[in-house]
Amino acid sequence: MGISKGLLENMRIAIIGGGISGLVSAYKLSPNHEITIYEKSAEIGGLLSSYHREKYSIEKYYHHFFSGDTSFLNLLKELNLSDRILWLKGSTGTWVSGTLYPLTTPFEILRYPHLSLYDKFRLALFTKKAKTFDTIKLDTISAEKFLTEQLGEKIYRSFFRPLLNSKFGQNAEKVSAAWVVSRVAIRSDRSLGGERLGYLDRGFSLFIKAISEKIKECGGEIRIRTPVISISRDENGWYVNGEKFDAVVATIAPGLLRETGPDIPEVPYQGAACLTMGLVRPVTQGIYWINLYDDAPYGAVIGHTCFAPRDWYGEDIVYLASYYSGAPSPHLKEKMIKDFCRKFSVRNEEILWAEMASDPYAGPMYLAGYKELMKTVSVPGLVLAGMFSEENYPERSIEGSVRAGLRAADEISHMARKMEVNM
Structure with a gap:
């Protein structure tokens, strides 16, 4: 990924956004170039940033990775973090009509009363076939149409529709079938004991610290609490907040980038609100991931310490996840806590602490036709990378963000070599 030393060895490069893609591109380019990262928040890491107790x-938004995430695993190896990788089992369950049903083992699935044995058989076959579907052909088809054709109205309404509602709300009927198939396929690395998921010993703050230190060791500058107000270009180069650069990598959402000046097509994004709580006791019956089918101001409960060891924290960690379009519901934190305490029989005094993180640009909405829209997102001369880019299609992930950062660094390298040849 690096550029051979030469006339353009010391290009000044601005990187907009200190999330995974921005950090990865900075890490790859900083040995040969002068890098400046602009991050509006008080901490780098984007959606992978943490609360520091x-x-x-502990991450502000729940995260894990998968055994097939080769780019991320290679990056961890480069950063000497391979020995900190843990492969853990992720158990699952569903909350329906006031009852929590474990759905991890075959026996638990067979006992689930809200689908017939035939429905469960069809669902199992669909899961097994998920990796064989052509997502390109499914991009323009709605998940509702595709799933109804594949599995029938009952399975769609009782199993998939609540999941789509919790993830996409009013846009659930418009979501691409490519997203659903990808989501099912990526989560099919299962054994009889549950899904095999990756995590880092003591959390992802270790990764953020390691990669940022490497950037700084090479002379890279990370400017936190520094939002980008303007981006422009003339015959002499690019200007970020009035400061001159030779090249710019933008990893923020297109909607935010438009506000700084570049004319870029709009991409539909949705927000995420995630409540993290420290509790005195476990409350999710040993289950890591619970999807809620009942009405609630959140769509999933993630029992983090049913996944990562409780001993790391000395208390139980639970996430409540909610997605929204536009703005989150007023007083959402209080609503979440009240509903959670009622459903899971938790007293207020059993909550040791609670913090809410909210981001209106948490990720793109993969509506039918997204792939064609994605092709139109470009600004001449500006290198774009992030959750809206091809590497994160048709489902965003840590792996996709790493690959987007690597591709951005490669584009800058190619640009520099081409300029050097022409000089």
Whole structure:
């Protein structure tokens, strides 16, 4: 990925956004170039940033990775973090009509009363086939149409529709079938004991610290609390907040990028609100991931310490996840806590702490036809990378963001070599 030393060895490069893609591109380019990262928040990492408690750090938004995430795993190896990788089992369950049903083992699935044995058989076959579907052909088809044709109205309404509602709300009927198939396929690495998921010993703050230190060691500058107000270009180069650069990598959402000046097509995004709580006791019956089918101001409950060891924290960590379009519901934090306490029989005094993180641009909405829309997102001369880019299609992930950052660094390298040949 690096550029051979030469006339353009010390290009000045601005990177807009200190999330995964921005950090990865900075890491790859900083050995040969002068890098400046602009991050509007008080901490780098984007959606992978953490709360820093007295005795531990915990991600603001729940995360894990998969055994097929080769680019991320290679990056961890480069950063000497391979020995910190843990492969853990992720158990699952569903909350329906006031009852929590474990759905991890074959026996638990067979006992689930809201689908017939025939429905469960069809669902199992569909899951097994998920990796064989052509997502390109499915991009323009709605998930509702595709799933109804594949599995029937009952399975769609009782199993998939609540999941789509919790993830996409009012846009559930417009979501691409490519997203659903990809989602099912990526989560099919299962054994009899549950899904095999990757995590880092003591959390992802270790990764953020390691990669940012490498960037700084090479002379890279990370400017936190520094939003980008303007981006422009003339015959002499690019200007970010009035400061001159030779090239710019933008990893923020197109909607935010438009506000800084470049004329870029709009991409539909949705927001995420994630409540993280420290509790005195476990409350999810040992289940890591619970999808809620009942009405609630959140769509999923993630029992983090049913996944990562409780000993790291000295308390139980639970996430409540909600997605929204536009703005989150007023007083959402209070609504979440009240509903959670009622459903899971938790007293207020059993909540040791609670923090809400919210991002109106948490990720793109993969509506039918998204792939063609994605092709139109470009600004001449500006290198774009992030969750809206091809590497994160048709489902965003840590792996996709890493690959987007690598591709951005490669584009800058190619640009520099071409300019050097022409000089």
